[in-house]
Amino acid sequence: MATLGIIDLQVSVESKPILKGVNLEIKAGEVHALMGPNGSGKSTLAYALAGHPKYEITGGSIEIDGTDVTGLDANERARLGMFLAFQYPVTIPGVRVADFLRHAVTNRRDPERKEGENLMPMREFRTELKERMTELGMDTEFARRYLNDGFSGGEKKRMEILQMAMLKPKFAILDETDSGLDSDAVKVVSEGVNRLSGPEMGVLIITHHERLLEFNKPQFTHVMLAGRIVETGDASLAAELHANGYATVRERHPEEAAEELTEQEKSLASV
Amino acid sequence: MSTETPSKAEPTIGDYQYGFHDSTDNYTFKSRKGLDHEIVRQISAMKNEPQWMLDFRLKSLDIFFARPMPQWGGDLDQIDFQNIYYYMKASDRQEKSWDDVPEEIRKTYDRLGIPEAEKQYLAGVKAQYESEVVYGSLQEDLARQGVLFTDTDSALRDHPDLFREYFGTIIPSADNKFAALNSAVWSGGSFIYVPPGVHIEFPLQAYFRINSENMGQFERTLIIVDEGASAHYVEGCTAPSWSAESLHSAVVEIVVKRKGRFRYTTIQNWANNVYNLVTKRAMAYGDSLMEWVDGNLGSKITMKYPAIYLMEPGARGETLSIAFANKGQHQDAGAKMVHCAPNTSSRVISKSISKGGGRSSYRGLAKVVKGATNCKTSVVCDALILDSASRSDTYPYIEVEEDDVTIEHEASVSKIAEEQLFYLMSRGLTEAEASAMIVTGFIEPLVKELPMEYAVEMNKLIELQMEGSVG
Ligand SMILES: Nc1ncnc2c1ncn2[C@@H]1O[C@H](COP(=O)(O)OP(=O)(O)OP(=O)(O)O)[C@@H](O)[C@H]1O
Numbered sequence: 001m002a003t004l005g006i007i008d009l010q011v012s013v014e015s016k017p018i019l020k021g022v023n024l025e026i027k028a029g030e031v032h033a034l035m036g037p038n039g040s041g042k043s044t045l046a047y048a049l050a051g052h053p054k055y056e057i058t059g060g061s062i063e064i065d066g067t068d069v070t071g072l073d074a075n076e077r078a079r080l081g082m083f084l085a086f087q088y089p090v091t092i093p094g095v096r097v098a099d100f101l102r103h104a105v106t107n108r109r110d111p112e113r114k115e116g117e118n119l120m121p122m123r124e125f126r127t128e129l130k131e132r133m134t135e136l137g138m139d140t141e142f143a144r145r146y147l148n149d150g151f152s153g154g155e156k157k158r159m160e161i162l163q164m165a166m167l168k169p170k171f172a173i174l175d176e177t178d179s180g181l182d183s184d185a186v187k188v189v190s191e192g193v194n195r196l197s198g199p200e201m202g203v204l205i206i207t208h209h210e211r212l213l214e215f216n217k218p219q220f221t222h223v224m225l226a227g228r229i230v231e232t233g234d235a236s237l238a239a240e241l242h243a244n245g246y247a248t249v250r251e252r253h254p255e256e257a258a259e260e261l262t263e264q265e266k267s268l269a270s271v
Numbered sequence: 272m273s274t275e276t277p278s279k280a281e282p283t284i285g286d287y288q289y290g291f292h293d294s295t296d297n298y299t300f301k302s303r304k305g306l307d308h309e310i311v312r313q314i315s316a317m318k319n320e321p322q323w324m325l326d327f328r329l330k331s332l333d334i335f336f337a338r339p340m341p342q343w344g345g346d347l348d349q350i351d352f353q354n355i356y357y358y359m360k361a362s363d364r365q366e367k368s369w370d371d372v373p374e375e376i377r378k379t380y381d382r383l384g385i386p387e388a389e390k391q392y393l394a395g396v397k398a399q400y401e402s403e404v405v406y407g408s409l410q411e412d413l414a415r416q417g418v419l420f421t422d423t424d425s426a427l428r429d430h431p432d433l434f435r436e437y438f439g440t441i442i443p444s445a446d447n448k449f450a451a452l453n454s455a456v457w458s459g460g461s462f463i464y465v466p467p468g469v470h471i472e473f474p475l476q477a478y479f480r481i482n483s484e485n486m487g488q489f490e491r492t493l494i495i496v497d498e499g500a501s502a503h504y505v506e507g508c509t510a511p512s513w514s515a516e517s518l519h520s521a522v523v524e525i526v527v528k529r530k531g532r533f534r535y536t537t538i539q540n541w542a543n544n545v546y547n548l549v550t551k552r553a554m555a556y557g558d559s560l561m562e563w564v565d566g567n568l569g570s571k572i573t574m575k576y577p578a579i580y581l582m583e584p585g586a587r588g589e590t591l592s593i594a595f596a597n598k599g600q601h602q603d604a605g606a607k608m609v610h611c612a613p614n615t616s617s618r619v620i621s622k623s624i625s626k627g628g629g630r631s632s633y634r635g636l637a638k639v640v641k642g643a644t645n646c647k648t649s650v651v652c653d654a655l656i657l658d659s660a661s662r663s664d665t666y667p668y669i670e671v672e673e674d675d676v677t678i679e680h681e682a683s684v685s686k687i688a689e690e691q692l693f694y695l696m697s698r699g700l701t702e703a704e705a706s707a708m709i710v711t712g713f714i715e716p717l718v719k720e721l722p723m724e725y726a727v728e729m730n731k732l733i734e735l736q737m738e739g740s741v742g
């Protein structure tokens with residue numbers, strides 16, 4: 001079974017340590033929730049997993065099915081089945097959704113494909129794209145638009161899920177995919193996630209809300225504080241955090257809470 | 272076509288009196304290297320031209336010699352004018368074998384999916400490109416409507432009055448040093464006349480008549496779009512034009528009469544040794560529309576600033592240009608808009624990409640003469656620089672002699688954003704594929720103006736330019 005292993009992962013951004021040893025294992029078929037206050041390092045973990053060059057791995061490792069992928073670039077990891085639904089998807093003017101996705105899907109399905117080699121047949125791709133768009137309640141007109149150009153916040157999030165549905169990753173990290181979505185859209189997105197998560201895909205849902213987790217019930221809930229996962233529980237932990245906030249977590253982990261504070265002080269002092 | 276028996280003797284200088292001029296058979300003729308009155312006389316005699324054309328050529332040559340080299344734009348000091356063949360019959364270009372064609376060029380043809388017959392022509396292996404079938408029926412159709420579409424040499428012979436009325440009137444020899452050079456030694460090019468009210472729906476392509484000498488070094492094109500007529504002409508192709516000749520200096524003259532519409536699309540991808548110094552100018556009369564769509568890739572130095580003179584009220588001019596400067600290349604390209612009458616408008620959109628130490632410059636002129644009130648002109652230049660070794664400059668010249676004028680000029684320079692690159696790579700695109708996609712997106716607003724097959728080729732070409740060269 002496909003396994004994503006995160007072992008004592010330490011990550012710095014512009015030489016500033018953000019993640020200070022994160023351990024996590026996600027297997028295909030599992031749903032994990034990752035929660036934590038703003039600035040605790042959730043997106044940093046997501047970027048580091050996807051292979052963003054700015055997020056420097058200073059210690060520990062990331063493994064897919066036991067193989068160390070820490071040294072691979074984002075494209076190689078994607079071909080191995082890593083997927084990140086971005087918290088803030090970027091706009092790429094002039095690049096049509098369909099052209100971009102056909103390229104991406106071809107590479108994902110044929111990881112050995114070299115630059116310049118043929119793309120998957122247009123007809124096959126179109127049929128599939130249309131099906132996925134219909135499932136996600138998207139106007140097929142979007143396939144012809146420029147990537148995220150002029151998309152509303154919610155449309156961008158849906159576009160992320162469409163990409164996931166087309167790329168069929170082994171591991172999907174959804175970074176606040178639910179924020180900015182109206183409740184109908186949250187439902188559509190979670191159905192999309194459910195359709196894939198089955199036995200084939202492991203999911204890490206980063207969220208501040210409850211709705212997505214209602215539809216995609218996590219087996220594990222992790223809480224991040226100052227760059228470490230300080231607690232892991234089941235779905236009830238997520239519910240508790242929603243109800244009570246992070247005060248009790250901070251009480252239970254005074255050391256990390258203190259680090260959080262000193263960091264805030266430091267950054268205030270530097271202003 | 273030839274009515275004479277070809278001479279078996281190897282023709283030499285002085286043999287032109289045997290009358291090779293009217294033949295498409297495989298005669299060989301090559302003027303000796305260098306440039307002087309005698310060579311110009313030979314060229315003219317080879318073509319059996321009327322006296323006025325010979326006089327025009329000789330006068331132009333004197334102007335060429337008298338003019339200093341331009342000291343702006345690209346560095347042209349390395350051109351050795353005496354070490355160039357100025358005239359060669361098409362059949363002479365056949366001497367190469369397919370094995371001589373550089374690997375790089377062959378690979379590009381394959382990637383672009385250029386048909387076999389065309390590849391051979393483009394690589395200079397075959398001088399003739401058989402397109403008689405397509406060409407023949409189109410020709411008939413056009414001829415019935417009174418359209419003339421032929422090579423420039425034939426036009427001089429077959430339509431002498433029409434030819435003489437316009438030739439050299441839009442771009443006089445004295446316009447600039449290279450226009451003078453072209454006027455002295457021109458050969459080949461296209462001649463088009465569209466009669467009043469005739470609309471040609473499909474793009475006229477140089478392809479259709481590629482078996483004449485239109486891809487020569489010093490081609491000369493003359494296009495007249497009469498009142499209320501419309502047409503679109505496409506020249507060149509995305510495949511690299513591989514050529515041992517290192518100097519290309521074309522002149523393109525266009526007249527668009529009242530209420531006419533004309534678009535001239537160029538896609539050029541010269542080999543890296545080529546100096547591409549081209550003068551292109553159109554005169555647009557009342558309520559007409561003239562558009563240049565100009566794509567420049569390859570070459571060593573390109574200097575090209577398609578111009579539109581807006582001659583009467585209501586005339587509109589538009590230039591869309593794309594330049595891609597790669598390693599060792601300098602693209603000095605732009606547009607000139609000259610407002611000579613009131614209520615005229617013009618728009619320039621220019622996109623350039625510099626990579627691998629390449630340099631691209633936008634050089635443009637917006638001019639409004641005295642009396643040309645209520646004119647509008649807008650220029651938008653966007654430059655994308657792909658690495659720190661590459662360079663981009665903008666030289667906008669604005670000369671306005673009226674107050675009542677709207678002028679807009681916007682320029683932007685950008686780099687490929689790291690976040691865009693990461694986004695695409697996180698979906699499984701290599702860095703080269705991702706950069707190519709961003710670049711393709713950057714020029715998409717212009718590429719979508721190209722005929723379909725050119726647009727597809729253009730995008731493939733960008734991919735090719737980006738491959739294996741990043742990271
Ligand atoms: N590119 C960057 N440059 C500078 N600092 C960064 C960068 N990315 C993250 N950081 C810093 O790292 C810390 C963790 O940020 P991160 O975005 O991972 O938090 P988060 O848990 O996702 O927060 P939120 O819930 O607000 O999305 C913050 O202090 C942030 O300012």
Ligand SMILES: [Mg+2]
Pocket residue numbers: 042043044087175
């Ligand atoms: Mg975040």
